[in-house]
Amino acid sequence: MLDQLLSIFANVEFYAAIIRMTTPLLLAAMGSLLAEKAGVVTFSMEGMMLMGAVGGIIGSGVTGNVWMGVLLAILFGISVGLIYAIMAVSVGAHQIVTSVGLNLGALGLSAVLYPLVFKRGEEVIQTVIRVPSMPLLKIPILGDIPFVGNVFFNHLPPVYIGYLLAPVVWFILYRTSWGLKVRAVGEHPHAADTVGISVAKVRYATILFAGACSGLAGAFLSIGLLGSYMENMTAGRGFIAYTAIVFGKWEPTGVLLGTLLFGMADALQLRIQALGIGIPYQFLVMFPYVVTMIALISLVGKASWPASYGSPFRREAG
Amino acid sequence: MNRPIRLKFFWQEYLERSFSLTIPLAAILAAFALSGLLILAWGSSPLEAYVALFSGAFGSPSAIATTLQRLTPLVFTGLAVTYGYRGGFFNIGAEGQLYMGAIAAVWVAITFPDWPSWLLVPSCILASALMGMVWVILPALLKARRGINEVLSTLLMNYIAIQYFEWVIRVDHAMRDFTPPGGLGWAFYNWLGLKDPTQPHPKSPFLVEAAHLPTLKSILETPLLQGWLGGSEWYQQLLSVTALGRISLAPFLGLFAALFIYFLMFRTVTGYRARAVGINPEAAKFMGINVPRTLFTTALVSGALAGLAGGMEVLGTQHRVIPNFLVNAGFDGIPVALIGQLNPLAVLLSATFFGALRAGANKMQVVSSVPVAVVYVIQALAIMFAIAGTTIDIGLALRKRRVAQMRREQETLEVESEAANA
Numbered sequence: 001m002l003d004q005l006l007s008i009f010a011n012v013e014f015y016a017a018i019i020r021m022t023t024p025l026l027l028a029a030m031g032s033l034l035a036e037k038a039g040v041v042t043f044s045m046e047g048m049m050l051m052g053a054v055g056g057i058i059g060s061g062v063t064g065n066v067w068m069g070v071l072l073a074i075l076f077g078i079s080v081g082l083i084y085a086i087m088a089v090s091v092g093a094h095q096i097v098t099s100v101g102l103n104l105g106a107l108g109l110s111a112v113l114y115p116l117v118f119k120r121g122e123e124v125i126q127t128v129i130r131v132p133s134m135p136l137l138k139i140p141i142l143g144d145i146p147f148v149g150n151v152f153f154n155h156l157p158p159v160y161i162g163y164l165l166a167p168v169v170w171f172i173l174y175r176t177s178w179g180l181k182v183r184a185v186g187e188h189p190h191a192a193d194t195v196g197i198s199v200a201k202v203r204y205a206t207i208l209f210a211g212a213c214s215g216l217a218g219a220f221l222s223i224g225l226l227g228s229y230m231e232n233m234t235a236g237r238g239f240i241a242y243t244a245i246v247f248g249k250w251e252p253t254g255v256l257l258g259t260l261l262f263g264m265a266d267a268l269q270l271r272i273q274a275l276g277i278g279i280p281y282q283f284l285v286m287f288p289y290v291v292t293m294i295a296l297i298s299l300v301g302k303a304s305w306p307a308s309y310g311s312p313f314r315r316e317a318g
Numbered sequence: 319m320n321r322p323i324r325l326k327f328f329w330q331e332y333l334e335r336s337f338s339l340t341i342p343l344a345a346i347l348a349a350f351a352l353s354g355l356l357i358l359a360w361g362s363s364p365l366e367a368y369v370a371l372f373s374g375a376f377g378s379p380s381a382i383a384t385t386l387q388r389l390t391p392l393v394f395t396g397l398a399v400t401y402g403y404r405g406g407f408f409n410i411g412a413e414g415q416l417y418m419g420a421i422a423a424v425w426v427a428i429t430f431p432d433w434p435s436w437l438l439v440p441s442c443i444l445a446s447a448l449m450g451m452v453w454v455i456l457p458a459l460l461k462a463r464r465g466i467n468e469v470l471s472t473l474l475m476n477y478i479a480i481q482y483f484e485w486v487i488r489v490d491h492a493m494r495d496f497t498p499p500g501g502l503g504w505a506f507y508n509w510l511g512l513k514d515p516t517q518p519h520p521k522s523p524f525l526v527e528a529a530h531l532p533t534l535k536s537i538l539e540t541p542l543l544q545g546w547l548g549g550s551e552w553y554q555q556l557l558s559v560t561a562l563g564r565i566s567l568a569p570f571l572g573l574f575a576a577l578f579i580y581f582l583m584f585r586t587v588t589g590y591r592a593r594a595v596g597i598n599p600e601a602a603k604f605m606g607i608n609v610p611r612t613l614f615t616t617a618l619v620s621g622a623l624a625g626l627a628g629g630m631e632v633l634g635t636q637h638r639v640i641p642n643f644l645v646n647a648g649f650d651g652i653p654v655a656l657i658g659q660l661n662p663l664a665v666l667l668s669a670t671f672f673g674a675l676r677a678g679a680n681k682m683q684v685v686s687s688v689p690v691a692v693v694y695v696i697q698a699l700a701i702m703f704a705i706a707g708t709t710i711d712i713g714l715a716l717r718k719r720r721v722a723q724m725r726r727e728q729e730t731l732e733v734e735s736e737a738a739n740a
Contacts, residue, residue, distance in 0.1 A: 091710065092713070094656070094705060096410065096652070097653065097656050097701070097705055100652050100653055102698065104701065105701075105702070108698060109698075110691075111694070112360065112692055112695065116359065231691075242473075243473070246470050280488075282485035282488075283481070283485065286478050289474050289478050292474055296470055296471060296474065297464075
């Protein structure tokens with residue numbers, strides 16, 4: 001048992017798999033962090049990712065060009081984001097309930113759109129449809145470094161976007177006036193409103209950005225890793241991404257670590273299952289949630305989520 | 319200290335005052351109308367599809383039996399969310415509590431298969447409620463004692479429960495005629511397990527007959543009723559309806575639970591305290607209510623209801639557990655509760671709406687080739703319309719109140735200035 005475990009850890013492919021498993025979580029979580037910082041609960045990531053996954057398949061399958069798939073995935077993600085923004089910001093509806101509704105709707109709509117587009121005559125397709133999928137992109141020079149090159153620099157393109165996203169989000173949040181606005185809106189929307197920041201505009205923009213990133217994350221699953229589509233193929237990854245934000249205490253570095261932890265547990269779990277080692281892999285999957293729970297309990301002293309978290313902004317209701 | 323997440327804004331207060339079914343019903347109608355466009359795009363007739371959907375849900379005794387089976391867990395999770403939400407504890411952990419409840423019920427049933435039915439069934443039900451409570455204790459304590467947000471903690475507990483279930487369903491159950499592999503050290507390990515050792519796949523054994531909730535058929539066939547009604551013709555006709563064998567007591571217990579929660583919430587001190595804390599914890603504290611304790615009690619009631627959802631599904635419908643035996647019933651409790659306007663009796667109606675859609679979807683697919691997933695779109699749209707409608711209504715109510723207040727202030731000012739002039 002031990003040598004089998006060691007063989008997993010000795011394999012370069014395992015570390016590359018961690019990066020692969022982390023990427024969709026990272027894209028969704030980091031993309032949504034700005035909206036979270038602006039005080040919006042982005043529990044609807046799951047629905048955005050799912051629509052992104054089906055959008056990627058449709059775009060790629062219909063045009064035969066994988067990048068059109070990516071584009072459509074992002075557009076689908078943004079569309080879900082737009083509906084969410086209208087509900088959460090303009091209407092001021094309860095954000096978690098709206099998210100539950102959106103996720104359910106995305107589950108249904110994706111399961112209808114896929115056969116709708118790929119229906120041949122009256123026959124509803126039963127077989128798996130293969131569509132053009134993303135090519136591997138090996139970074140010159142860096143990709144040739146032994147070990148490191150294979151782990152980090154020989155991946156599908158969205159992986160590199162994921163690498164960039166964490167520092168970019170951090171930079172936006174803490175080094176630009178735009179990030180200051182985002183944080184002001186999250187911490188004290190009334191004060192932000194008083195100094196002339198449009199709370200609605202900031203929240204709309206960040207939610208749409210979350211939609212675009214989550215849509216890309218969905219496309220990474222469908223036309224990236226798999227090259228085909230399955231019903232409910234995100235399988236709760238949107239919720240995992242949300243948990244990673246909680247784990248990371250709403251800070252970019254923490255969220256990065258959180259997604260890595262979940263990605264690692266996922267990669268390890270798959271290998272243990274495949275090798276049939278007698279370790280209860282369910283506890284491995286459970287582990288990051290337990291750690292997050294502990295992190296939540298030990299949030300002492302410092303408040304981590306924005307003060308206006310989850311509540312819509314009404315100018316008159318002070 | 320953690321900051322509270324102010325997810326509820328005027329909701330409780332609003333719903334305390336006014337309650338109408340207009341918004342949910344209009345939302346459901348609008349959802350059907352809009353989904354009709356999707357069905358048109360698919361190339362089928364919406365009317366035909368909806369007729370099939372309806373007849374698949376209510377068109378025959380067997381259809382009604384299926385609808386009742388589907389709506390039962392939703393009634394319990396919907397009540398769990400309703401009671402928790404009204405009491406200021408937004409329990410989105412019903413999914414996990416439901417899984418733990420189902421585990422407990424199955425475990426009791428397969429560990430004590432010799433118990434007589436009158437003892438075994440109540441024990442299983444009690445076990446599922448207790449286990450649901452156990453699973454909410456940690457989030458409840460964190461919320462009551464340290465103000466840690468329950469939405470996050472109950473969400474996390476869901477995934478821990480689901481993974482625990484995934485494990486326990488793959489561990490052989492130490493049944494009487496089965497020696498656990500690996501000797502005594504594994505005895506405890508296997509003692510927890512739920513898997514039927516004779517099966518290659520992760521499934522629990524079928525529960526013994528004594529652990530099944532009685533069905534309407536078995537109640538009708540009891541000697542007492544048979545001797546009493548045996549001669550009458552309608553009794554014989556009723557017995558010939560096979561669907562009665564699929565209708566267990568579970569939906570009726572759901573009805574009872576809804577009435578009980580209604581009573582608890584609106585006619586007892588416990589419910590009054592819970593609602594007071596839900597509307598405004600600060601004011602409740604000022605009124606002399608022990609806020610942490612009330613929150614804790616509310617959470618336990620909510621957890622017990624969610625646990626019962628799992629127990630009822632196992633004892634009344636499936637009689638065993640397999641992986642993914644009941645997906646999303648816990649999360650669906652949230653929209654069921656909110657479409658039901660957070661009223662226990664209206665939750666029955668919204669659970670029926672959800673359950674009927676799920677039950678009728680298969681027939682809709684067979685008759686008009688519309689995919690089952692369309693019903694998710696219908697449900698999602700109903701949720702969105704209902705939530706938007708209620709929110710806008712709350713906004714209007716608030717504005718009306720503010721206008722009235724301003725008018726009062728204006729009048730006081732005028733009176734004062736008149737007094738000053740005179």
